Amino acid sequence: MTGTDLVLGLDVGGTSTRVLVAGLDGRVVGRGRGGGGNPVAHGAEAAAKEIGEAVRAALAGVDPGRVVAGVLGLAGGLVVQPDFGPLWDGLGLGAPPVLVSDVLLAHAAGSSAADGHVVLSGTGGMAAEILGHELRRTADGHGWLLGDRGSGVWLGREAVSGVLTAIDRDAPLTGLDAAVAAALTGPDGPGEDPRSTLIAAVHAQAPARLARLAPVVLERAGLGDPAALALVARAADHLLDTLSLLRPRGCALPVVLAGGLLSSPTPLAARLRPLLAARWPDAPLRPAGDGAGAAAWLAARSLGRGTAELHRALTA
Secondary structure, eight states, X not given: OOTTOEEEEEEEOSSEEEEXXXXXXXXXXXXXXXXXXXXXXXXXXXXXXXXXXXXHHHTTTSOGGGEEEEEEEETTTTTOOOOOHHHHHHHTOSSOOEEEEHHHHHHHHHOOOSSEEEEEESSSEEEEEEETTEEEEEEEOOOTTTOOTTSHHHHHHHHHHHHHHHHHTTOXXXXXXXXXXXXHHOTTOXXXXXXXXXXXXXXXXXXXXXXXXXHHHHHHHHTTOHHHHHHHHHHHHHHHHHHHTTOOTTOOSOEEEESTTTSSOOHHHXXXXXXXXXXXXXXXXXXXXXXXXXXXXXXXXXXTOOOHHHHHHHHO
């Protein structure tokens, strides 16, 4: 390894691709961003195109042969094995990135410790156990139909269910119910047949799109809406229960809060944090940071350079 060696980190999701290139001293030399790069969601060709464009942007003005290690975090990374070999060859990288699970990446984005747990709420929801920088066990993450309790999709589905219950009771739509109905049907409301209109609006989109209603719930919770606060409390309880399937009482390993609904200061994160602290009072609680930076740190770690200082520099 030399002072000119670089590591490449890729955080590839269904909606966006983030890339970071850095030196082993922690200096970031390039960043790139693209659309969704998950081959399951978008197809192999479209995924490779988005990833390739993001990597090229991050490597602008940099010799790609200087990349001596890379890591790509991908949802379902332990199950799906896309063939990105032609892409890496075409980019001229000095070393091809290694594929890892996005859950392992989430843990690395919040902690440099070898062991710990992740609780995640974004579009989906799950918990995971990390031992020796390896993903060992997961709980939930079963998808919108069978689980993902406490996730963005779960919040959206439960919020719509609440609206339909209000309609069944012939109650006026106010507060959270009115906000959810407006988000689905527009400012003019659901019209003369609100039940059919709302059901049609939900079924006209992919189930995962229900997650777009989660910000509506969180916004209303932030305003003190009782129905939204109750939903957030239920979501936090579900996530606590999911993590408890993997994590014994008294465990002092760090817990990383990951996913868009937990890694930033949302009402859901605010509700969950004291529950985690009460269950595991000796455990550090850490929000996940930069996923692409975490991938670059994992790449540096594969070279024996994964220091805590480098972790702080790349994931901040």
